[in-house]
Amino acid sequence: MKLQVLVLAGDGIGGEVTREAVRVLRHVAGKWNHTLTLTEGLLGAVAIHKTGTPLPDETARLAEAADATLMGAVGLPEFDNAPPDKRPERGLLGLRQKLGVYANLRPVRAYPSLLGSSPLKNDRVEGTDMIIVRELTGGIYYGTPRGISGSGAEERAVNTMTYSRPEIERVTRMAFHLAGGRRKKVTSIDKSNVLENSQLWRRVVIETAREFPAIELEHMLVDNCAMQLVLNPRRFDVVLTENMFGDILSDEGAVLAGSIGMLPSASIGDRKPSGAWVGLYEPVHGSAPDIAGQNKANPLGAVGSVAAMLEYSFGLKDEAAAVNSAIERVLQSGKVTADLQPRGKPATTDEVGEAICAAIG
Ligand code: IPM
Numbered sequence: 001m002k003l004q005v006l007v008l009a010g011d012g013i014g015g016e017v018t019r020e021a022v023r024v025l026r027h028v029a030g031k032w033n034h035t036l037t038l039t040e041g042l043l044g045a046v047a048i049h050k051t052g053t054p055l056p057d058e059t060a061r062l063a064e065a066a067d068a069t070l071m072g073a074v075g076l077p078e079f080d081n082a083p084p085d086k087r088p089e090r091g092l093l094g095l096r097q098k099l100g101v102y103a104n105l106r107p108v109r110a111y112p113s114l115l116g117s118s119p120l121k122n123d124r125v126e127g128t129d130m131i132i133v134r135e136l137t138g139g140i141y142y143g144t145p146r147g148i149s150g151s152g153a154e155e156r157a158v159n160t161m162t163y164s165r166p167e168i169e170r171v172t173r174m175a176f177h178l179a180g181g182r183r184k185k186v187t188s189i190d191k192s193n194v195l196e197n198s199q200l201w202r203r204v205v206i207e208t209a210r211e212f213p214a215i216e217l218e219h220m221l222v223d224n225c226a227m228q229l230v231l232n233p234r235r236f237d238v239v240l241t242e243n244m245f246g247d248i249l250s251d252e253g254a255v256l257a258g259s260i261g262m263l264p265s266a267s268i269g270d271r272k273p274s275g276a277w278v279g280l281y282e283p284v285h286g287s288a289p290d291i292a293g294q295n296k297a298n299p300l301g302a303v304g305s306v307a308a309m310l311e312y313s314f315g316l317k318d319e320a321a322a323v324n325s326a327i328e329r330v331l332q333s334g335k336v337t338a339d340l341q342p343r344g345k346p347a348t349t350d351e352v353g354e355a356i357c358a359a360i361g
């Protein structure tokens with residue numbers, strides 16, 4: 001198979017973790033005889049520095065042409081006080097919108113070998129296996145009007161949380177399809193006791209769910225969900241939610257699994273004529289500038305994102321399973337980075353990447 005992949009390393013530890021993810025991708029391509037073509041592009045702060053904009057046209061063009069895009073991380077502290085449209089993050093948001101990747105899949109699993117790294121007691125977190133389906137191209141991240149106006153006591157800021165019926169329907173269908181291949185339960189998260197936006201969300205989810213009579217649907221308010229994630233994470237199978245709630249809940253979910261460095265994500269949109277999903281693959285963690293360039297970032301979120309790419313964009317289930325099982329075996333071997341608190345000396349970013357390739361064989 002021909003695999004055309006665009007790599008956007010981005011900022012901070014993005015370069016280090018994508019380097020290891022690419023190492024694994026090359027290894028898989030070699031082993032299964034796929035022809036891998038890699039291109040590189042600029043996104044985020046590095047793109048601002050080199051071109052003046054966080055999402056250069058060239059990057060958008062390359063991403064639309066590629067079969068799949070692998071992203072590292074975006075964001076640097078020097079932009080902390082910049083307005084949202086001048087920040088590195090805007091590049092990522094623009095790319096998600098351009099590609100139309102409206103569903104962001106974030107699997108949260110408690111690996112047995114990582115139970116000790118979870119902040120929760122082992123008996124609480126053990127057996128956790130959920131996937132957060134976060135709406136990714138709508139809601140308050142994109143709604144208008146937005147902005148800051150006025151000055152002095154008159155200064156005010158506005159953001160708008162907006163969803164249309166079709167936007168809710170398509171991500172709901174994605175969640176229910178996924179639930180069909182899992183434990184057949186969807187928990188839809190909203191704040192319908194306060195927000196009209198959430199009232200529409202809940203109503204459309206209920207109506208769309210009728211297309212999937214075999215799947216159980218429940219609703220939960222977002223504040224309660226934040227609590228249930230730490231009280232009883234095992235109760236969740238597929239968690240369906242809007243953009244900002246999903247952003248917040250997925251960081252919480254990530255750390256249940258031991259470290260945010262572990263969490264991969266797949267952002268997918270509609271299918272291309274070839275049948276492949278349009279896909280942007282990105283670890284959930286940020287650019288972690290405090291540890292950038294030190295070869296100590298955990299590359300497993302990025303490596304897991306490669307597994308997701310193989311599965312969703314290329315339909316290569318065996319290859320994806322081989323990567324995921326290599327992750328499990330490397331975790332068991334204890335060759336892990338410092339964030340996972342290994343008993344012995346922590347492994348470096350590239351040692352973990354090499355260990356994954358060796359485990360794939
Ligand atoms: C994420 C990140 C991004 C988001 C930032 C970097 C814009 O936090 O993917 O979770 O908020 O979506």
Ligand code: MG
Pocket residue numbers: 247248251284
């Ligand atoms: Mg986030």
